[in-house]
Amino acid sequence: MKKTVFIFSAVTMLFSVLLFSCDEKKQETLKIYSIIHDEETEALTSLFTKKTGIPVSYLRATTGEIVNRVISEKDEPMADILLGGASSYHIQADKAGALETYESPSAKNLPSYAVSSDNTWTGFCVLTLGIGVNEKRFAEKFPGIQIPSTWEDLLNPAFKGEIVMTNPAASSTGYLFVQNQLQRLGDEKGWDYLISLSKNIGQFPDSGSAPAKLLGTGEYAIGISYLHAIAKYNAQGFGLKPVAPPQSVGDVDCIAILKNAKNLSAAKKFVDFMLSSEAQELMGLITFTIPVNPEAKSQEGSVSISELDLINYDVQKASDQKNDVLDKWSKSIK
Template sequence: MKVSLAIPEKTGNKKYAAALLAALASLSASAEQAELTVYTALEANDLKKYADRFNEDHPDIKINWVRDSTGIITAKLLAEKENPRADVIWGLAGTSLLVLSDQGMLQPYAPVGVEKLAKGFRDANDPPAWTGMDAWVAALCVNRYEMEKNGLPVPKSWKDLLDPVYKGHVIMPNPASSGTGYLDVSSWLQLFGEDEGWKYMDGLHANISRYTHSGSKPCKLAATGETAIGVSYAYRAAKLKNQGAPLDVVVPEEGVGWELEASAIVKGTHNLDAAKKLMDWSVSLRANELYNEGYAVVALPGVAKPVAHFPPEVTERMIENDFSWAAANRARILEQWSSRYDAKSEAE
């Protein structure tokens, strides 16, 4: 929309007319800028960076973020199923998107360049309901000083954490709110079997000091010495270690869970054209280079650069994660987990 206004040559209020023209021009520019409500579980301090990089290529689209932890965003989307408020999901656990897809809540769309993504980083349907961005992998963040001070041996496996010597020295994420927490729980149930998996978590619970609502928080707490061991993810541990934190990054020898971070268009959006542009950008080379600033594994092959202190054994210890099973059983698993262990969860 272009705005024009004829101003008589003889006017007693040229300043007013100029101000009016400027205001109308501003109104015109605003009218031409699309706005997207984007739901995300990306780290809060990364949101401006993501929006700024996208706007370098698409200054005509404004992103309005709605950010929370994975579980909260997933629950919010499900609650809004009949009256969706989000246009796009950019940065949410793949298992959550599988749940939303099964509910018929996602708009299938094949972003430009989607065929270049690595196997497993896109929905198998054609067109796909979602596309992957990056992956994060479980690991232990172990504070060397705290371990030495408390006379604790460095654990090598998940089951090592059952030793009573670790009582009160372990913090992990709550799976109901944290995608990292859920990948831990679902991977233990796959690794050990359901009966043994719950027995394992019973034993681990005895040593847990508290459950956090963020997947990165246990590692941050380990980095600052507020706990000896934080159950978190490998890239966060490597990044904090690279910044000078006294951490060892331990990849448990039984194998580790992992999760995709992914994006999708919400069915029913009134801003479909702008949503498609964001999805196109989300699988681009520029976007994958952005993801690599926060994750060591990204969707586009050949993009990821080596990360200092990222343990090389991670890839060989990533389990064959059954994402469909994890998504289909999510509600049941979380209900059982909460009934058993939620008393130690920190207040929101």
């Protein structure tokens, strides 16, 4: 059966019922809601189909769209797998009763931070926030000013309009950054920091991948992004410098099976596959993310965990206060 790939947009949101329920044969196809990008989703699902013979179809969108969809469909899911998204969003879906319990045998050697306590989600790669700098634009715009190396350096008034960060109401990347500041500084000082920083932000795109892309095209000098995205564009020759500031946040990109999944057996096989060193090395080859599987090798040019200074990030707290934090964000900043 030929694989069908569905690009997730406003139009496909309206017609996805038709796309996912045409005939009985479609029931044999593993259906995935994907938060990771099309390039890696296509590569991973193609390899999975090649290895297992199980056909795959997927819908891809931003974290907020996908997670809201998963929760709203929890009693009658239109897909079997939730692929990608930081752990706080999987916790949110789990709390809503939308995730299935599955203890994969492939998870036994993974670090504890990558496996949920109730086995509803499992991490497959490490995500770490940092600062990206377009070195050419930075040198032209800010001669004599040092490249920012800490979060506080981004408050320099000279940088007004030259920083791009993701909208936290739409993307897990942006929300992770907000939580990074609130948890490292405390609530009061954290909000003071975020409000001050917002005065320097030139754009709040909805997609988590946008800051790195906009840096790569030279539209901004500075971006707040996952370090792996900056490293990837740098490796492609865009002249970006990844900076790992002290007291940053690390999380994991996760995979989960949806509650009441119609293709449970195939879904379990896909989770096992995503936790394998083969799948995670393929993911790292495309994205420069750091594998969770200790047997998987990191892509040359990616930022090493040994270079990071991470806070003790409280994932549960980030999930529990998400609605309140985003409400305050919309009232205070955007």
